[in-house]
Amino acid sequence: MSHHVSWLPGDLPFLDERCPLPLTRPFTSAQALELGVSRTRLATLVRRGLVRPVLRGVYAAAQVVDSIEFRAEALSLVVPPSAIVTDRTAAWLHQIDILPMSAVHEMPPVEVFSRAGSRLRRPDVSSGERQLRDEDITVVNGVLVATKLRTAFDLGRRLNRFHALAAIDALLRAGVEREDLLGGVERFRGERGVVQLRHLAPLADARAESPQESVLRLHWLEASGMPPPEPQVWVYDDGYPRFRVDVGNEELRYGAEYDGRAFHEDQPADGERRDWLDETGGWVIDAFVAADLYPRGDPTTRLQHGAYLARRRSGLWVPQGGYLHQ
Secondary structure, three states: OOHHHHHOOOOOOOOOOOOOOOOOOOEEHHHHHHOOOOHHHHHHHHHHOOEEEEEOOEEEEOOOOOOHHHHHHHHHOOOOOOEEEOHHHHHHHOOOOOOOHHHHOOOOOEEEEEOOOOOOOOOOEEEEOOOOOHHHEEEEOOEEEEOHHHHHHHHHHHOOHHHHHHHHHHHHHOOOOHHHHHHHHHHHOOOOOHHHHHHHHHHOOOOOOOHHHHHHHHHHHHOOOOOOOEEEEEEEEOOEEEEEEEEEEOOOOEEEEEOOOOOOOOHHHHHHHHHHHHHOOOOEEEEEOHHHHOOOOOOHHHHHHHHHHHHHHHOOOOOOOOOOOO
């Protein structure tokens, strides 16, 4: 019997103490190799879900609980002590996941800034030069990292506008003060992406509960002929809040929702909820999925048609008290 069979039986629910890999902390592919686990075997473990990729070149057993401490330890395996974690990786350390769509297939490089003035020459690290003030830097479990506010400025300038707004919304949810965000924009006058940052900062809203809601809201904002959208609109029943709509306009009674989150609110009863919004609440609700938004999806036409239907519906009267479905 070969060595790997002894600790990797086919019915294994999770890796256990028979496995040579660490079971409570992250590890690199190089460390796995030193422990006798080849890159091919490591890929098999990832494919079976027994090991999960954490960062490019960093892994952990599936049962290791995610936390700020865990993420800092993972970063310490690939980031030199003098380097400052920035951009998406900084957001990740602050427990905000803003990953590119390609992360489904391959984790992006760790993004850092080297204060030594030279780029870090490592395949798993994306290093560059940046003007950082002392107040832009904090320490999270021993790792130097850009603050949440500085990360909002950087991602607001450097990502495409849809992901940028999603990042800023998330950082506001994580504690960035709106006044600090708006007040700091002009600090970056003349720098790359500042025009986009000027546009997006006033639109940012901490009430958005997912990146997809932020993307959907920006599509709505950019669609002509649409009333202003509001995140997480409460719909009332006899004076009491009953349901929330992801993105909507209360006066028009039109809403747009994203389906596909792992834990969509009221998911088991979502059909019943939308039936109530339609038949009793008088709302027109459009549901969108990932293909409508990514990678080049454009929900504009459906949003505009939904607003059109909501306007038409507002003046209709049906003897039975219901609403016509147009």
